[in-house]
Amino acid sequence: MRFTELSLVKHRVRLGAPLPFNVRAADQTLLPARGQVIADAEQLGALMQRGALVDIAELGDVRLDVEAAAPSQLPQLWTQCLNKVGDVLMSAEGESFREALDDAVEPVQMLIRRDxxxxxxxxxxxxxxxxxxxxxxxxxxxxxxxxxxxxxxxxxxxxxxxxxxxxxxxxxxxxxxxxxxxxxxxxxxxxxxxxxxxxxxxxxxxxxxxxxxxxxxxxxxxxxxxxxxxxxxxxxxxxxxxxxxxxxxxxxxxxxxxxxxxxxxxxxxxxxxxxxxxxxxxxxxxxxxxEFGVYPPGCHVRLASGETAIVLKRGATITTPAVAALCDATGLSYPQPIRRDTARSGYGIAAVLGSARASARESAERLMPLAMA
Structure with missing residues (x-):
């Protein structure tokens, strides 16, 4: 079983109404079971203070996908979840906006924590x-x-x-x-x-x-x-x-x-x-x-080799992030991005490029295998 914190799904609890899921302690011991009633905010607050958990499978939504996804699947889930939040924001004057927003942001929080x-x-x-x-x-x-x-x-x-x-x-x-x-x-x-x-x-x-x-x-x-x-x-x-x-x-x-x-x-x-x-x-x-650092993931950089690269993730030091080379020194795009070790002589970062100066943009899905290498 995979769990999320009760505090992240508290909006699904209706005081005085039957619980829609089981609530468990940190050691997975069953606390209030599905169908039992949380009487008041004080009781709910006490459960959250104890770090109570909920089985994600009982929530029946994208959160289960986020928890179970392989790293290579995360970019697609990011797109799906951000689009969902965007749709909710564009219907802010509609019914149940607050509940829809709560549901939409939970998987985004999980994605941030995962990576x-x-x-x-x-x-x-x-x-x-x-x-x-x-x-x-x-x-x-x-x-x-x-x-x-x-x-x-x-x-x-x-x-x-x-x-x-x-x-x-x-x-x-x-x-x-x-x-x-x-x-x-x-x-x-x-x-x-x-x-x-x-x-x-x-x-x-x-x-x-x-x-x-x-x-x-x-x-x-x-x-x-x-x-x-x-x-x-x-x-x-x-x-x-x-x-x-x-x-x-x-x-x-x-x-x-x-x-x-x-x-x-x-x-x-x-x-x-x-x-x-x-x-x-x-x-x-x-x-x-x-948090973002000098070379945040997603920024374009020029390497000492003259290549244009994109930062994939933070590295062992703040000056040696993992990068993928996109273009050679003449600006010719590579058929596939190439992982470069910025700690090696000749591949250190020479400059950060604004997006208008970078000669190529890449999707996270294409780059994820290199980020995991």
Whole structure:
């Protein structure tokens, strides 16, 4: 049997109603069985405090696939799960949005835990489906980044999960506008700027209509563009919620990796340097840059050999990641990517390339066998 934490599926428990699955202790001893009733929030909280588990097979959804999948199958599951989250975000005004979001984000959290390097690859390479709107892709980038950084900061499973959902929903009210602005060559119009300033509170209103009552989630969405010096919006407050501060940094970093009509994406190492320059000494910034590193999985690099390569995963040291060469020194693409050892003389990393300068892009599915080599 494979298990997930009860805290990750707590939304499926209806207080005062029969349990839809068995709940077990860490040693797999049966606690409340399927059909028994959890009387109140205190009883549910006590079970989660004990680290109670649920058999994934009893959940009957993609989580079982995530747990059982071979490493080579994970990229396909990432695409499937991100597309599902994207569909949910685009129907935020529909019925049962909150429940649908909870169901959609659980397997994403599991995928991140299984392979954090592949999660970073999704962010840097923007692997979400081509059919997804630009605004949805940006939300997914920020959300995965927020979850990764929350874990590095030592936040617990509930706090990390809240960070993921808050980042996904902070721009609910302007997903379409984001896409338009990304394609627009001219500066924003007064109407567009007004919509941008209003979007935090409008997104909060959408969440409240959907039944979200978590004060930390709502505060983070409301304040994710506030600054500690009072220069942010919509309220110009200085007492910024901790989660809002994390979302703000994740959004800033990932925006640098995303091309727009009037701006190329920049190299990952440069994005990290900009973070440090604008926010020196902040622990969240330090955690974000440390999580992604100088050569994050998914970024393009030039090797000492002159080849263009893509980083597959982190290596034994921060300067020797696993990479796959895509093109030779003349720019000619190889028929198949070639694994290179960056610790060897002649194959060290000479430079990080922005996506506009890289001569090829690759899917995670094609690269996964090399990542496992």
């Amino acid at each position: 954090p390097d592949l999660a970073v690859f999704q962010v840097v390479q923007q692997q979400a489906g081509e059919s997804l709107a630009y605004g949805v892709k940006r939300s997914l980038q920020s959300a995965v980044t927020s979850f990764l950084v929350a874990r590095r900061l030592g936040w617990n499973v509930n706090e990390s999960g809240r960070a993921l959902k808050a980042a996904l929903t902070m721009n609910l009210s302007m997903l379409e506008l984001q896409g338009g602005l990304a394609r627009q060559l001219t500066p924003g119009t007064p109407a567009q700027r007004a919509e941008i300033r209003a979007h935090p509170m409008r997104s909060v209103q959408i969440l409240e209509r959907a039944g979200v009552t978590d004060p930390d989630w709502l505060a983070a969405v409301a304040q994710h563009h506030e600054e500690q010096d009072g220069s942010g919006y919509p309220s110009g407050r200085t007492d910024v919620h901790e989660l809002a501060a994390l979302l703000h940094r994740a959004d800033f970093y990932t925006s640098k990796l995303s091309p727009r009509a009037n701006q190329d994406a920049i190299a990952a190492d440069r994005a990290g340097r900009q973070m440090f320059m604008q926010d020196p000494g902040h622990p969240m910034t330090a955690a974000l840059v440390k």
